[in-house]
Amino acid sequence: MIDIQYFVDYYNDFPFLVKLVWIVSGLMFSAIILLTIYLKVIRYYLRKKDKEFTKFKNEYEALLVEYLYADIESEEFNKEQQAIILKIKDHILFKNKRKMIISILYNLMNEVSGEMADSIKTLYYKTGLIDYALTRLKNKNWYIIAKGIGELTRFTVADVHDDVIKFIKHPKREVRKETQLYLVSLYHFEGLSFLNELKEPLSEWDQVQLLEILQKLDDQEICDIRPWLRSTNDTVVLFALKLSQIYNQFEVKDSLMDLLSHQNKSIRIYVIEVLTHLYGIEAKDKLKANFNDLSIEEQISFFGLLEKLVIPSDEPFIEKHLFHKNFEIQLLALKILKSINIDKFMGLNNLPTHKKSPAMLKLEKIA
Amino acid sequence: MNTSTVDIILHLFHYLFFTYAVAAIGSYIILAIISGKETIEYLKKNSFVNYKDILSSTMSPSITIIAPAYNESLNVVENVRSLLSNHYVNYSVIIVNDGSKDDSLEKLIEAYDLEKIDYIINEKLKTKPLRSGVYKSKNPAFEKLMVVDKENGGKADALNMGLNISTTEYVACIDVDCLLLEDALQKMIKPFLEATDAKVIATGGVIRIANSCVIRGGKLIDVNLPKSLLVQSQILEYLRAFLLGRMAWSRLNGLLVISGAFGIFDKKIAIEVGGYDTETVGEDMEIIVRMRRYMEEKGEKYKVSYIPDPLCWTEAPDSYKIFISQRNRWTRGTIETLKKHRKIGFNRKYGSFGLLSYPYWLIFERLAPIIELVGILYFVVLVVLQQVRWEYAVSFFVLAYLFSVLFSIVALYSEELTFHQYKKKGNGYKLVLLTALEPFVLHPFILYAAIRGNIDYYFNKKKKWGVMQRKGLTSA
Structure with missing residues (x-):
């Protein structure tokens, strides 16, 4: 028979630290047994x-x-x-x-x-499922509120607008986002009016979701986006730029021209892309005049614009940049030159190798 | 030396080991708590996200999957099919055939109807030259695919070639034999698009072990627990590392590594820092450390993100020889990276990166095997000198063992309550049993491999990647 007293005495003789370690070990062992049983229950x-x-x-x-x-035709159940x-x-x-x-x-x-x-x-x-969704809006947990709004959006419940709009300035981003999606899903372009007062950034993720909802609408008549292009919130400006690109907003070209000198580089680059899409030929002179002050990314974007909107009178400008320090610009300049003056382009082959740009050498290799 | 000096040295050793063990256990507990919080927050945030919008949107950013392949003839066609079956709308796939000596390229040409094209590569990063060139498919069904055949330069060199060729804002660098779930890209791109207060420079995901899982047409059909004890133990190890460790580092913005098996990067930053380092065997860790260092030195707010969803499944070594070779390489990679960027360590200029992440990796990852080995040797010396106080030794050994088992069980909980992948009856029992066995069937080999890694690093500089033989994932 096991003499328990022997073990008790043995344990009592241990130093304090060892006793503590055995107590902690005992607790851990119990925890392991309990958690193992509970794991089985959970599984x-x-x-x-x-x-x-x-x-x-x-x-x-x-x-x-x-x-x-x-009986889908009948109004009665x-x-x-x-x-x-x-x-x-x-x-x-x-x-x-x-x-x-x-x-x-x-x-x-x-x-x-x-x-x-x-x-x-x-x-x-x-x-009565709607009542449960409305109860969620009164919950103190942000994620339950967000789920509730998401549900109301999915089932296009318009008559709770006043209950939902309260969350447009909610401190939690996810709740604000769900509210924005609700407004746009139900009120379409009108629902975008929250952009007028939006102080918080509108993430790329939010923008993609909003655009996706808008693009699925039957009614594609867009509202005036100019106020948003002038917004002090840069993310709103970027979103408006996407709208002008998707919905071919030729009438906002003047506002776009102003944005070419915006202080945010991402906006300036995106404006050039939108102007390229909208055949913004009037941007050419302005960008050519400031070309050396532009960042490399803007310069590449501008050459992208030239690729699409080039005319023979641009040739001297193109020629000037055949030996630009950036490889992509060199390559774009060559492609553009080829499209407007094939003879001059072919003539570049006669240059001695050491005078050729890296892009010319690469082109030569694959030719 | 007199007796009192020896006593002082012995005491110093005792306190050193004791403090180290307490600090290590304490850090694991703290990280596990933070991980738990972060995982709950992640699940709450994503429980109502409609990923379908990003799937079909043409406004979603484009991503290039770069997958280096070396002698992958056995599975390359099937693996590429899996990569091409992702649900994301704006993505392309570049397979970089890194000088394979087998018929990988021929198989790809035949399976995907490839033809050679003229392609001008902007060599922003220096790489080994092209071998036979760049290929695209004639079949519009495979228009997303591009195959680049280049001279062998190693994984890092192949990834750099992919970076040179890709034209997208984001690149997903993966191992070609990994199985990506169909929704992997939209989940992984979300952190980049959500961030508004800091630039996300990279996102990593959980890597799961696919041995014995059933895969059909490049899709994961059935998750099984493998029979091999070694592979099972690695599953447990991965669960612990990913669910109880990396989530916490993500929360603390202190991630130093994104698994080379699957990670998405901001291409511009990756190129600006010079791409992957071809001189290290731990290129996946090194590039993250370099990108972080670059952002810190630029003074820009940034984040390395991490998501816990099981999106990428890979084959784990099922023989001790290959396992030891893999861990040896990981150890050398860690040493190389920490040494190369030692300027960061304990440097206030780098904020929490220099004062928390780097020191943690140095003390609890880099030095852990060395301290453990010294501890074992010290214990042996004490046994020989009959200086062991057994009541302490036994009680602390039991405590350490029980902590290890308990910690693994917490990792299993984390898995069950979140992603619940090992659903089959009996798997739970096996996994619990494994928590008791793993300290004996896996840990000694990890320690051995790490020590060998240290020895190879200092005394066998020529050793590079080592062999990683793959058997291929189970196709049904």
């Missing part, structure tokens, strides 16, 4: 949840399809549809099932449009 629960989700998904997808195809609504109403009392139903409805919304989408929206209202 079991997660597997069960996965199985239930698959089962529930199949069941509900079939049910929702049945709901959608049941038939018995089958009412039964489905009641069933969903019962299930959404449970958080997990509610999440699953919303996720299935989300996916369906992505796949259908027109009357079908309206029908899903009606279901969203009738089952």
Whole structure:
């Protein structure tokens, strides 16, 4: 038989530090045992949840399809549809099932449009799912609010505009972003009015998402973007530049010309790209005059503009930069020269090797 | 030396080892707590993100995937197919055939209907010259693909060639045999596009081990736990390192390494710092340290980001010989990088980079194996001299072991509650059992490889990459 007293006495004889180490070891050992058991429980629960989700998904997808195809013409709900609504109403009392139903409805919304989408929206209202989304807006956790707004955006719930707009200046970026997406999804170009007062930066990620929503709209009539091109918020200016490029805003060329001397280099470079796209031939003289003061990136952008908008009278300028210190500019200058004066371009072959630019030598190699 | 001097030296040693062990354990706990917080924050932030918008948007930035390939004939066609099946809209793939001696190029030409094209390369970075040239596909279905055949110069040289050729703002540098999930690019590009207060110069992702996983048509179909104890142990090691370590360093903006298997870089910065260093075997760590140093010296706000999603799956060594060779190289890479950039260490000018990240890597990564070896030798000396106080030795050994097991279990928790990849029944039991075995089946070999790495670094300068034989990922 194990003599426990022997071990107790043995332990009591240890120095303090060793006793402490054994106590900590004992605690760790207990923690390992408890965590191992709990890990098993968690894994079991997660597997069960996965199985239930698959089962529930199949069941509900079939049910929702049945709901959608049941007498779509009629404004009244038939018995089958009412039964489905009641069933969903019962299930959404449970958080997990509610999440699953919303996720299935989300996916369906992505796949259908027109009357079908309206029908899903009606279901969203009738089952009371909208109330849960509105409750989320009152939650103190930012990510729950953001999820709530996202849900209202997805189901195009316009009548809660006043509840959502309150979050446009929320301290958390994600909440502001979801609010912006809500406004643009529902009110299209008008929804962009938040840009007028936007003080915080609009990230590239936000811009891409906003543009994606706008480009999917049926109504492509854009509002006046000039105020945003004059914004003191550089990210708003960059966003407006993207709008002018996508929507071919020839009427804002004057504002674009002003932006060529903007203090932000990224804006100046982007303006040159937009002007290239909009055939902004009037930018040429201004940029040529300041060429040596431009950064290398701006100079490359300008040569990109020249590549598209070159005319024979640009030849002296092009020739002057055949030996520019930057390889890309050398190459662009050669390409442009070839397009406007092939003889002069061919004549460059006669230059002795040591007088040729690196771009000329590279071209020669592959010719 | 008299007895009291010997006693003082012995005491000094005791306190040194004790302080080091406490500091190491303390740092692991702190990093794990920060990682946990960061992961929760990440999951909250991304739980409602609609990645579909960035997928289809033509306004999303373009990315070039650069994948160096050397003697990859066995799997190269399948691997390229996987790279071409990404869901991102604006991306292209450059395969740099780094002087392969096998028929990799011929296989690619045949499979993807490639033809040689005239392509002017702007040599911003010096590389080995082209061998047979640059190829594009005649088939519009593969218009995103470009294959560059060059003379052998090593992985860093091949990546530099890719940097020279790519025309996009961002480059994703990956190992050609890695399996990228379809949504990898849009998730990895997000940190670059989200940042408004600091420039993101690079983003890294978690690397997962794909041995025994089922892959079909370049897609990951089924995640399995491999049978080999060595590979299983590496899975546990990766989970610990990525989920409990790197997330914290990302939060502290102190990441010094992005795995060479998969990382996205701001191309302009990567070129401005001179591209990958061809003289080191740890080029993935070295370029990050150099990019950070460059940004610090320029005084620009920047960030090296990291995301925990399991986006990149790779094959881990399944033999101890290859494993030791790989870890030996990692050790030499770390030594080379830290030595090359020693100016940063403990230098206030570099802020937390110089005062936190660098010292941490130096003390707890670079010096760890040496201190451990000295500790073992010291213990042996004490045993021989019969100076061991066994009550201390045994209790501390048990404590260290239990801490290691507990820490691994916390990593498993982190995995289960976040990405839950090893779903199959029985895997949990195996992984828990592994937490108890791993200190014996993996750690001694890591220590051995690290010591060999140190010896090779100082006494065998000619040693370069070593052999990394791959068997290829399981295709169903």
